[in-house]
Amino acid sequence: MLPARIDVARLQARTGRPVVHLDECDSTNLIARQRARVLLQQGDVRRRALPLVVAEHQLAGRGRLDRRWRSLPRHNLLFSLILGPDLTLVDAPRAVLAWAAALAETLDVSLKWPNDLVDGDGHKLGGVLAEHEPGPDPDRVGLLVLGVGVNVLQTEFPRLPQATSLARLRPRSVFDRTELMADLVRAVDGVDLAAPDLLERWRARDRTIGRRVRVGGVEGVATGIRDDGALLVDGRPVLAGDVELIGAR
Amino acid sequence: MDLERVEALLKLMHEYGVVELGMETEEGSIELRLQGAVAPVAAAPAPMAAPVQHAPAGSAPAEADDGTITIDSPMVGTFYRAPKPGAKPFVSVGDRVHKGQVLCILEAMKLMNELESEVSGTIVEILVENAEPVQFGQPLFRIRPD
Secondary structure (H helix, E strand, O other), rough: OOOOOOOOOHHHHOOOOEEEOOOEOOHHHHHHHHHHHHHHHHHHHHHOOOOOOEEOOEEEOEHHHHOEOOOOOOEEEEEEEEEEOOEEHHHHHHHHHHHHHHHHHHOOOOOEOOOEEEEEEEEEEEEEEEEEOOOOOOOOOOOOEEEEOOOOOOOOOOOOOOOOOOHHOOOOOOHHHHHHHHHHHHHHHHOOOOOOOOHHHHHHHHHOOOOEEEEEEEEEEEEEEOOOOOOOEEEEOOOOOOOOEOOOO | OOOHHHHHHHHHHHHHOOOOEEEOOOOOOEOOOOOOOOOOOOOOOOOOOHHHHHHOOOOOEEEEOOEEEEEOOOOOEEEOOOOOOOOOOOOOOOOOOOOOEEEEEEEEEEEEEEEEEOOEEEEEOOOOOOOOOOOOOEEEHHHHHE
């Protein structure tokens, strides 16, 4: 028997967001981006209630560079939030790190740069893919779509030795996916992007700094993150790439 | 040319950081240079409409002498010519593009930003290699507008 579906009424009540709920779709980010485009055409996006797109199953869930994200129906959390922060594009990546930190705190897990949700051994149980939908000003954020995937009830990950889930991490816990999703959405919505130490919360959850890493053809020690969120590998900034942890902490 | 018009031009030059402006109209020609300006910064011999094309910074197109414009990066990031590795690039040299067409993806910290063309025209040059890091304001494409 499949687990229960997401309770849409409860999710709407707890998040204050209109919820678009789908049994299955290609990718919640694609749907959310279409919505975002329509909202931008209508204008005045900062004063509108921005939707939350939720799917029970994704047929073409995407990660970075269109990598597929596998998930069993009704087992995990797959959602995309439309966010309208009043930011320049230059400041937007930092915001994504801050939102990822809020997700990690809520789930009480760690982060691998830039925004993979991982357990203490670096096994991945979730991730974030943010996409920008441009508005009228090319230098400022139009709308951002924050796609979030979290493995919750799924316990088998064939051919994915690095994958894990909350159920695997906490086998004795009972998970209510609706509550969990509402908690995550509220955590993201609650992030104060004007906070002076926006990246402090990220650093507090990080498992990358101090480790030997391989990323984008570069190998070295992750020595820190820059103010804009770039990873410093032996002091050199890295802006994109999948980090492989290759040494002990 | 009347004083009001000259004042308006000077104001525009200030606003858009243009230090030197030469112009020819039916009424005659005029050359304006802001005081204290050391050297002209990308001061194209500007047609009347030039200032309005110079939106502030970032990805706004900047016009060159040969009538082409560059599309500049609005952010620091990694430049991708295609939606995924091995896929067909969004655009190639010689392609006709329309305003709003996606030219590339810029990624920074897993934030994907599809950069759209500000103009309709033809791609003359792609100034960055795939998967290279780019700086804020760095020219990415040279386009000849229609």
